[in-house]
Amino acid sequence: MSIASQLPALQIVVPLLVAPLTVLLRGSGLAWAAATAASAMAFAIAVALTLTALDGATISYDMGGWPAPYGIELRLDAFSALLLLLTTGASTLSLLGARDSIAELMGESREPLFYAAWLVALAGLCGIAITGDAFNVFVFMEISSLATYVLIAAGPDRRALTAAFKYLIMGTVGATFYLIGVGLVYMMTGTLNFADMEARLAEVDEVRPIVVAAGFITIGLALKAAIFPLHVWLPNAYSSAPNLVTVFIAACSTKVALYVLLRFDFFVFHGNLVGHAFQFSSFLAPLAVLGILVGSAVAVVESNVKRLLAYSSVAQLGYILLGASFGDLAGMTAAITLMFNHGLAKGALFMAIAALAMHTRGHTLADLSGAARQMPWTAAALVIAGASLIGIPGTAGFISKWLLLQAALQQGPLGVVAAVAVVAGSLAALAYVWRIIEPLYFGTAEGSTAGGSTAVYTATPPLLLLALWLAAGANVYFGLIPAVPVSLSELAAAELLGHLR
Template identity: 45%
Template structure:
């Protein structure tokens, strides 16, 4: 379905509104200095972007691909916003997490963000939201780079905005690696433009296959893969991620862990299958297959490293390295089943990891820290918070009736379909899940089987932190029991991404 930007029709202009709403709202938010006003404004904007993403997903599911020509200039000459089932799903994830996380942020920001910086903090939040939504919705390769820089620059600010001085170092490390990744992406886009004369992704999908064996195209695929791997934190380009999550404010860790890496994984999928689907390295060896060894190492190293962490935010950060490995494993398998598993895990991991970081942030609010020793006796001191942590932890492990089980079930099925190599891969996936049992159990054992400090206060987290936390936990079980919605969209998106469906 094609739409033009002439005139103003709300439904016809939904793709533009998806990005324009938070982009225009960001500078306005900067001037909202009265207490709580910037937060309320950001919440309303996030609600509006979520509504737009829901409407776009509905349009795509009912009518097919939505093509929106910016300024009335038809693609590939003009810039195109192109929405299909793949990125409509990603838009829903990003806007949903922002909306759910902001009520939680209202309480957490009072403790972790200096009061005089709240307006600047929520300005950066809206810019980060703009960047991630723009990355997902644009149909222009260069615009992916532009929106990637908008989200990255605001992310550096978000990470460094807390009171922990170590956050400045973490932000700087991410800036260095993020700039390197962005440079690689820009070089890759430039090589594609030189070889094809276009930046439109749909047009690239037509022009790249006839020249897929040319060295500049192979170089472009390499530069883009490495650059995106740096952005999504895939091993061995993951060094920024543990410190970035561990030392940033809790509400920032909630938002970024559930969205930023997911958007980067989406970009990886988009380029690997839409643009480089016919690019091979050697005989009958797809370029995407090169990702598989790194993905396997990622979920093994990430899970093993999480076991030895004493800082719980750092533990969850290493767990995210492992979960990114699962997503990329699906891409690396190169099958419809594998890509379906990777796409559905984008949604499932967003739910469970955001819930876990919310629980840890609530502990920080009441206990004053997130090291493992601070969790002693919390099962009795903060029963609702710890129960939410345990439930989300079960999903992280992959216990049946949770979204984590759904993701691993489809990933294992995709692996088994590969024959003998798949059997070995399945064993490694199960081994990583057993390691998840160990690091989640460490927290459970300390919280429920050790006595609390008799002088420590017994105070539960505020309601505004508990409600979003349990909303996400409820989603972990709701979509684990009835996965028809998420798996159905993921499978249709995988077929469309791989060119097997219109």
């Protein structure tokens, strides 16, 4: 057996095995190096898997040698490949930049534990993306969530603790709802494998438990994915977590929950429940539009930069959901591309904020005043990432917004309403990104701590700057040459909607 055929398993095993080893590594920087190397290896595996998925091939891997419907199947298609790419990429870049700021925050003795928790979270997220088994998704979801609560609680002030506790309560309720749904589906079909479930649901006569299950699963995962109005845990968690942790979770954790939501609702339920498409879109499309409007509106008036970007995430999740709720190929393609591109843009933005915060020591807009003069490269990367978030041509954000608008305009009169919401949201994005850029470039340094007894760093650490520019560069690269994410999204959308009967 060649090592290449074991790649799906290694995708999870590498970070999961390195995590306990990291705990043992004492001495400055060793744990960081091990974690970064493991994460980079996971990224390399994800790239290798993506290359296979680009051909439209699906890899099925029988865990432990038990054949698919009975054993646990790891299943890699275009959708999971895209998610793996985003998750491992975000983890690698934020780890690459994390060394100095985490060393300062955690101290040498707790540092290994922190990186171990990080790798466990990464392993969990990869596991969700690659597994083909509904219960396995639950287990990986809890693995990644528990580790994420720990990472958030590591935040610099005590608010991180209450934010982590709130997230723990809401996350567990969401996961338990999902568990109830899976139980009900298992009761009616006797299987936990997604593909098998899809096939067997067609033979179920009594659909009421399945409808109830669809409700539980959708609500539970909506909680995990912070879909408006179930987003209340998100701004606190994002704003009080350590800066580099925010980069990691903002780029991928809600998207992974959304991935499971789309997989369940479209791959499993869509073809088997009468009226499911209508129910899905009439329930979630209004929430998506409200999410866009409310999230953007709050972001326009918020004064803490991290909270501002967190509310912008609520709005962006609305775009993704809106695309999915159209229920056609174009909408789904747009939604999946958005998942990827928003991860790129928001990850890069939070990373720029993390870099600036090492100097300014604060997260309010006033703290950023004039910081561009000291940190021109960091500020320039922030502008690029901001442009991508708004959707300015030449950046990745433009591609997905364009696809979403095209899909919306195919939907008739209600689609025009959706398109208006998208445009309004983008204008609001222009406003709130400008609110960050304005003090950064044109603010006077007074009012900030620039004179600074507390400012340790007068420039961004080189590794963080490198990671930041790689992230910003990815935004430009995928804006100019969008072939990889778009073709993966098209394949994924066709896979999700291919089961329509």
